[in-house]
Structures are given as structure tokens and as C-alpha cells.
Amino acid sequence: MDRDALLRTIRDEFLRAFVLAADRALPRAAATLLRSAETTLSATDQRRLLSAHHLFRECETELNKHLRHNLDLLLDRSFQTTYSTFSPALTDSFTTTELTQLDPTVHVDLLRINEVTARFRHAADNPLRDLTIRIARLFDQDRINERDNPFRPFLLSRALASAIDNIGQQADINTTLFDQLADDMRSEITVIYDAVNKLLASHGIAATTDHHEQMTIEVVARLFDFIRRDPQIPVDVRAQLARLQLLVLKIALRDNALLTDKNHPVRLLMNRIGAVSVGLNQTDPLGVHVIAEIRRVVDALLTDQREHADLFPVLLEQFDAFITQELRGSDSPVDLAVVALEKARHRTLHLARLKAGLAESLDGLNIDPFLDNFLTTTWIGAIERAERHSDTAGLHLRQLVPDLLWSIIPKHLPAQRQQLLGMLPGLVDILREGMLQAKMSGIERLDVLNWLVELHSRALRGAVAGGPDLMLDTLQQRFALFTNAPDRGTSTVPIAALEVAGADPHSDDFLIEALHETNAALVLLDPLLDPMLDPMLEQDAPESSVDVQTDTNSILARLRSGVSMTITLGTLPSSGRLHWIDHHTTTLLLQLDDHPAPSMLSVRLFLRLHSLGRAGFSETAPLFERAVHALI
Known part of the structure; x- marks a missing residue:
């Protein structure tokens, strides 16, 4: 027939x-x-x-x-x-x-x-x-x-x-x-x-x-049976993911890595959708918008005629961008907090960069302790404030550093003393401007000026048996890299600056200032939780450094905007959602269910809390991995 x-x-x-x-x-x-x-x-x-x-x-x-x-x-x-x-x-x-x-x-x-x-x-x-x-x-x-x-x-x-x-x-x-x-x-x-x-x-x-095809068909079918019944995923999301079964099967039959590689594009997208949907309220605006976006992603995959994995990374990137925008919002409490955090980090990093650059130029010089402290704290702060809107706005403050150092060195030659007398009015004017920029009090400014008058008097008297005078342009050349105000967008950040900013990405002073400027509210969890953890950590047995690093990497991989989390602040755990994580993976911004304002938590402290069982993800494991585990 x-x-x-x-x-x-x-x-x-x-x-x-x-x-x-x-x-x-x-x-x-x-x-x-x-x-x-x-x-x-x-x-x-x-x-x-x-x-x-x-x-x-x-x-x-x-x-x-x-x-x-x-x-x-x-x-x-x-x-x-x-x-x-x-x-x-x-x-x-x-x-x-x-x-x-x-x-x-x-x-x-x-x-x-x-x-x-x-x-x-x-x-x-x-x-x-x-x-x-x-x-x-x-x-x-x-x-x-x-x-x-x-x-x-x-x-x-x-x-x-x-x-x-x-x-x-x-x-x-x-x-x-x-x-x-x-x-x-x-x-x-x-x-x-x-x-x-x-x-x-x-x-x-x-x-x-053949045996491979039959096994693949059975495995994919059972994986999707689990996904359809997974209680951690809302019903509407399960229905959307279930539509992908035939496409996933086609890809799996051509690409064995889908079932073995945790970083396969298909698994990454499905895991991301699963992670975001956990704890999602399908009736509130966020839930409605996210489920609509998931439907759009699935529709795009099913209408693509190529039927392979190439589109999955593209849609994952689009989905990530959507989630980031949806959770941050515009002029929302989270958005205002993010603006403040980014301001504080930018200022902290720039200050660290300035300190590292100045330290490099000062290295090897024997400087009066009072002046050294003034330059590396007060004056650096004045330059940072001046350069918040423009790199060149603080150029004259940078250039004051070699001029000020040269001005207090004893002058033996009449020409040198005459040069100093000619530059003093302008030097003092710039000094006053910078001290005002640094928000020094009147008494503090007067102390600096009195100290400077005394040193300038000594410099003009010279020395009884002094050597040759140091030329001003020689000292200016030594500080050229610092005084030329390199472009922050393209210059290499000194390692010392990265280390300082990495240890304290948001200086307390800068953060308080930025929150005030943006009118943002933010709960700082680190100061609340850090003191509570030290006694607990003393009781912990040491773990293998390899195991700790492996576990840390897997945790960091799951820290993405939109994931549902739990954290124990007191005796009872609080639920919430991660709304934002900075590009350097140092700071988390959470919206806890029982806190009207966003909460900031450092990644460092989150990892410590996680190791103690006081913080974690609401999702027990990534969706695809849960399905594989259930199959095994």
C-alpha cells in the first residue's frame, strides 16, 4: 500500500x-x-x-x-x-x-x-x-x-x-x-x-x-513533565515554558551538550525565566508585565524558522534588559537609590584614583607631616568635588600641589625669592578656594593659612649654608601625570585605587551625601548585620578553600536582578526580590516585603550570611537543574 x-x-x-x-x-x-x-x-x-x-x-x-x-x-x-x-x-x-x-x-x-x-x-x-x-x-x-x-x-x-x-x-x-x-x-x-x-x-x-534518539526523546519528555508540575513556578509561566518542549527536543537531538552542559544557551534562558518567576504575583503589575515578556520570548523562539539555539542568547540578553528596566523603574524608590549608589561609587572610585595618583608623585619626597596630611585628605577631597562635573574644573587645584610644595622650600637666590613673592597671592587664592570646596570650617582654614605664613617666612629667609635651589619647573614636571588631569573615561585605573574602592565601594560620607542629593531612602543592612555575625563565624569549622570557592562561584552566578531571596534580619526570615546588582558584583539592592524602602547589602556580607544559612535564594536550584535532579 x-x-x-x-x-x-x-x-x-x-x-x-x-x-x-x-x-x-x-x-x-x-x-x-x-x-x-x-x-x-x-x-x-x-x-x-x-x-x-x-x-x-x-x-x-x-x-x-x-x-x-x-x-x-x-x-x-x-x-x-x-x-x-x-x-x-x-x-x-x-x-x-x-x-x-x-x-x-x-x-x-x-x-x-x-x-x-x-x-x-x-x-x-x-x-x-x-x-x-x-x-x-x-x-x-x-x-x-x-x-x-x-x-x-x-x-x-x-x-x-x-x-x-x-x-x-x-x-x-x-x-x-x-x-x-x-x-x-x-x-x-x-x-x-x-x-x-x-x-x-x-x-x-x-x-x-537509534538508542541515542530514543533516550533523548524520553529525557526531554520527562524534563518537561517536571517543569509542567513544578510548584515553584507560577502556572502561567509553566504553560509558556511547556510550549518550548518540541523546540528543545529538536535542539537536543542535534546538540548533545544541551543535556550535559549547564551553560548551554537553552538552559541559561530557561533557568533565567524560572528564577525571575519564582514568588511572582501574577496579578500585580510586575507579574503581569513579566509574564507578558516571557510570552513574547517564547513566541519569538517558536516563530523562528531556524529551530536552533542561536536565538536563545539574544533573547536572554533582551529578557535581562527588560527585567532590569522593569525592576528599576523611573523615579521609583529603587531608581533613586540606584542613582545615589552609582553617584557614591563614582565619587569613591575617583577619590581613590586621586589618592593613588598623588601618592605615586609624592613617593620618595620628605614632606612636612602637616602638609602631607592636608594634601592627601583635605586637598584630594577638594579636587574630587571640583571635578564632579568636569575633569578640567579641578585642574588648577591639581597644579597647586607642586607649586605649594616648592613654595615652602628655602630660597637661597634672590631670583627664587622674588619668584615666590610674585606667586603667593594667586597661590593663596587657590588655596582658599579649595578649602571652601572641601567644606573646611573657618578655624580650620585659618590654621592652614597661619601654618603656611610661618613656612613661607622661613623659605624667604633661606638657609645659612644651603645648596642649589630646586627649580619650580623641575617639581612641576615630577607631578605632570597628576596635574594634567587624565580623562577618567579612558585612563588606566591604578591598582591601588581599585583595591581601595573594592574594599569600600561606597564611602559612607559619599553615600549619605548622594542619598540627600537624590532624595532617596535606603536601608543599610551591613551595619545592622555585621556585628551579629562575628560570634557566629567563630563557631564555624574551617572549610576547604576549593569547596568554598566553587560554592561562591555558583552563588555569584545566580545573583541576577529579579531573583527572589530570603534573608534573616532578626529571628524571622524576610522575603524579597533582588532589584539591582552593580556591574562589579559588590553591592545588592533588595526590596524586602516588610520594608517600604529598598535595602542595600554588600555581596561580601551576603556570602557570609549564605554560609550561615541566614540568606539564600527562594528557588531551591535553577529550573533545569531541578528537573535533571528529579529525573535522576
């Missing part, structure tokens, strides 16, 4: 088995509805259940007719999409129809249809897999894909929904009829697929694949 003729025979057998199954299921469904109506305590539910029971009894013949007709139409459409090599002669022989598989007039919602489809698929399991393999063999295809199976379970659940809709009842009655009939049909699904498999087997079409 040629393929087209065999397919017609299979089609007839599938229809016949379905109609017989419906004949058995309809009376059971009617009886179940009557029993439910008799036991319910709700008058409203009783009326609804009795109405549904009555319709099943009165319209059984009509329903059976609609079931066969609708499945017939769906099969027409399904055969037109079965593998690209399918002969058009077969579809031409069937009745032409414009029916789409997603008729918007059907009252039973698509999510409910998809849930029933998943239950039918689970009930059929091995027979469905065998039929999908046989269909692929019939078309000489190496690609095993349920979507190319013209008898896939979606057609059965869709036929049920359409047939019930044809009766023309109210939406709540339709839903009741659909749910009950679908429940009673579930035990019949295996019978339907067994009948079709038996027919194909009698024509020599075996359900065999």
Missing part, C-alpha cells in the same frame, strides 16, 4: 477509535456530573452541574456528531502541515476548509485546552511517542517531532472544545462540560493511539529509533 493510501486508512482508524472512545466517555461524564450535583452544598453549583448533566443526556447524539465533524476538519488542517515532504495529493483528496486550529470564537480558553492537551499527552506517553516515531518513519524523516504528527493530542482536546461550543451554551456551562468530558476521555486516549499503532505495525512501520 502506498503512503497516501496508508495515511487515509490510518486517518479513518483514528476517527473511528475517537468516536468509539467518545461513545464510552459521554455516559460516564453525565453520570459523574449527576453524582457531583447530588453531593455539592452550593445551590449555584448544583444548578450548573445539573444543567450540564441534562445537556449531556439530551445532546449526546448531537455531541458525537460534532466531535467527529470537528476532528475531521482539524485532521484536514493537520495533514497540510505534516512534514515539508508531504504529498499534496493527499490533502487535495480531503475536504478543503479554512478552519484554523485557534478559532477565537471558542468559549473554552486556550490555556485550559493546553492543560487538557498536556494531560492527554501524559496519559498516552509511550503509545504517542511510538506513533510519532512511526509517522516520521513513514515520511522517511530522521527528525522526530510531535508537532509533525497529524494525530497529536492537541487535535483531540481542540475537537472536544469545538464540539461543546457548537451546542451554544453559556461559557460556565461550556467549561463544565469540557472539563468533565476531558477527564473521562483521558482513560481512552491510550486506546485510541494503541489502535493506530497496531494498524501501522501491521503494515510493517516499526516504532524504533
Whole structure:
């Protein structure tokens, strides 16, 4: 028998088995509805259940007719999409129809249809897999894909929904009829697929694949069975992820790494979606927006004709950007706190850079202790403030450093003393400006000026047996790298500056100042929790440095914006969500459920809390890894 003729025979057998199954299921469904109506305590539910029971009894013949007709139409459409090599002669022989598989007039919602489809698929399991393999063999295809199976379970659940809709009842009655009939049909699904498999087997079409393909199909199916039932993921997100099963299977059949490599692009995207969705409230604005974005991501993957993993990293980057923007918002408490933190970090790093640059220029010089302290603290702070808006705004303050150092060195030659007298008015003016920039008090400024008058007096008197005078341009040349104010955006940051800023990325003074400027509220958790941890850490046994580093890396990899977290501040744990993490992975910004203002926590302290069991992720493990673990 040629393929087209065999397919017609299979089609007839599938229809016949379905109609017989419906004949058995309809009376059971009617009886179940009557029993439910008799036991319910709700008058409203009783009326609804009795109405549904009555319709099943009165319209059984009509329903059976609609079931066969609708499945017939769906099969027409399904055969037109079965593998690209399918002969058009077969579809031409069937009745032409414009029916789409997603008729918007059907009252039973698509999510409910998809849930029933998943239950039918689970009930059929091995027979469905065998039929999908046989269909692929019939078309000489190496690609095993349920979507190319013209008898896939979606057609059965869709036929049920359409047939019930044809009766023309109210939406709540339709839903009741659909749910009950679908429940009673579930035990019949295996019978339907067994009948079709038996027919194909009698024509020599075996359900065999090579061992690797069969194992991959089974593993992917079981992984997605876990995902569909995972209680940590909201129902709407599970439904979206379940749509990816066939695409993931196709990729897994071509790429073994998907099932073995934790960093495979498919796993990274699914894990990211899973992590963000944990603890998500599907009714609040954030939940609605995130689920809509997840749906967009899944739609993009399923409409991409290439059917490989190349699009997953692109969509992961887009999803990350969306989550970052959604959680930060515009002028929200989190956004204002982030602006303040970024300001404080920028200023802290710039101050550390200035200190490192000045220290390099001062290295080897014997400087008066008072002046050394003034330059490395007060004056550096004045330069930082001046350069907040422009690198060149503090240029004259930078250039004062070698001039000031030269001015207090004893002058032996009249020309040198004359040069000093000429530059003193300008030097003092700049000094006064910088001290005001550094917010020094009047008494502090006077102390500096009095000290400077005394040293300048000594310098002008010279020395009894002094050596040759140090030329001003020689000292200025020594400080050239510091006084030229290199561009902060392109210059190399000194290692010393990075070490200082890394240890304290947000100087307390800068942070308080930035919070005031941005009118932001922020709870600082480190000062609250640090003192509590030292006694606990003393009791901890030392761990292997290799184990600690491995665990730390895995924790850091999960610290991404949007993840749900728990942290114990007192005796009870608090839940929250990570809204922001800086680019240097040093600072976390959390929104705890019981705190109206965002909370800042250093990554350093989070790792310590995690090691003590006082902080962690609400998600027990990444989604794909949970599924693999459950499979094992």
C-alpha cells in the first residue's frame, strides 16, 4: 500500500477509535456530573452541574456528531502541515476548509485546552511517542517531532472544545462540560493511539529509533513533565515554558551538550525565566508585565524558522534588559537609590584614583607631616568635588600641589625669592578656594593659612649654608601625570585605587551625601548585620578553600536582578526580590516585603550570611537543574 493510501486508512482508524472512545466517555461524564450535583452544598453549583448533566443526556447524539465533524476538519488542517515532504495529493483528496486550529470564537480558553492537551499527552506517553516515531518513519524523516504528527493530542482536546461550543451554551456551562468530558476521555486516549499503532505495525512501520534518539526523546519528555508540575513556578509561566518542549527536543537531538552542559544557551534562558518567576504575583503589575515578556520570548523562539539555539542568547540578553528596566523603574524608590549608589561609587572610585595618583608623585619626597596630611585628605577631597562635573574644573587645584610644595622650600637666590613673592597671592587664592570646596570650617582654614605664613617666612629667609635651589619647573614636571588631569573615561585605573574602592565601594560620607542629593531612602543592612555575625563565624569549622570557592562561584552566578531571596534580619526570615546588582558584583539592592524602602547589602556580607544559612535564594536550584535532579 502506498503512503497516501496508508495515511487515509490510518486517518479513518483514528476517527473511528475517537468516536468509539467518545461513545464510552459521554455516559460516564453525565453520570459523574449527576453524582457531583447530588453531593455539592452550593445551590449555584448544583444548578450548573445539573444543567450540564441534562445537556449531556439530551445532546449526546448531537455531541458525537460534532466531535467527529470537528476532528475531521482539524485532521484536514493537520495533514497540510505534516512534514515539508508531504504529498499534496493527499490533502487535495480531503475536504478543503479554512478552519484554523485557534478559532477565537471558542468559549473554552486556550490555556485550559493546553492543560487538557498536556494531560492527554501524559496519559498516552509511550503509545504517542511510538506513533510519532512511526509517522516520521513513514515520511522517511530522521527528525522526530510531535508537532509533525497529524494525530497529536492537541487535535483531540481542540475537537472536544469545538464540539461543546457548537451546542451554544453559556461559557460556565461550556467549561463544565469540557472539563468533565476531558477527564473521562483521558482513560481512552491510550486506546485510541494503541489502535493506530497496531494498524501501522501491521503494515510493517516499526516504532524504533537509534538508542541515542530514543533516550533523548524520553529525557526531554520527562524534563518537561517536571517543569509542567513544578510548584515553584507560577502556572502561567509553566504553560509558556511547556510550549518550548518540541523546540528543545529538536535542539537536543542535534546538540548533545544541551543535556550535559549547564551553560548551554537553552538552559541559561530557561533557568533565567524560572528564577525571575519564582514568588511572582501574577496579578500585580510586575507579574503581569513579566509574564507578558516571557510570552513574547517564547513566541519569538517558536516563530523562528531556524529551530536552533542561536536565538536563545539574544533573547536572554533582551529578557535581562527588560527585567532590569522593569525592576528599576523611573523615579521609583529603587531608581533613586540606584542613582545615589552609582553617584557614591563614582565619587569613591575617583577619590581613590586621586589618592593613588598623588601618592605615586609624592613617593620618595620628605614632606612636612602637616602638609602631607592636608594634601592627601583635605586637598584630594577638594579636587574630587571640583571635578564632579568636569575633569578640567579641578585642574588648577591639581597644579597647586607642586607649586605649594616648592613654595615652602628655602630660597637661597634672590631670583627664587622674588619668584615666590610674585606667586603667593594667586597661590593663596587657590588655596582658599579649595578649602571652601572641601567644606573646611573657618578655624580650620585659618590654621592652614597661619601654618603656611610661618613656612613661607622661613623659605624667604633661606638657609645659612644651603645648596642649589630646586627649580619650580623641575617639581612641576615630577607631578605632570597628576596635574594634567587624565580623562577618567579612558585612563588606566591604578591598582591601588581599585583595591581601595573594592574594599569600600561606597564611602559612607559619599553615600549619605548622594542619598540627600537624590532624595532617596535606603536601608543599610551591613551595619545592622555585621556585628551579629562575628560570634557566629567563630563557631564555624574551617572549610576547604576549593569547596568554598566553587560554592561562591555558583552563588555569584545566580545573583541576577529579579531573583527572589530570603534573608534573616532578626529571628524571622524576610522575603524579597533582588532589584539591582552593580556591574562589579559588590553591592545588592533588595526590596524586602516588610520594608517600604529598598535595602542595600554588600555581596561580601551576603556570602557570609549564605554560609550561615541566614540568606539564600527562594528557588531551591535553577529550573533545569531541578528537573535533571528529579529525573535522576
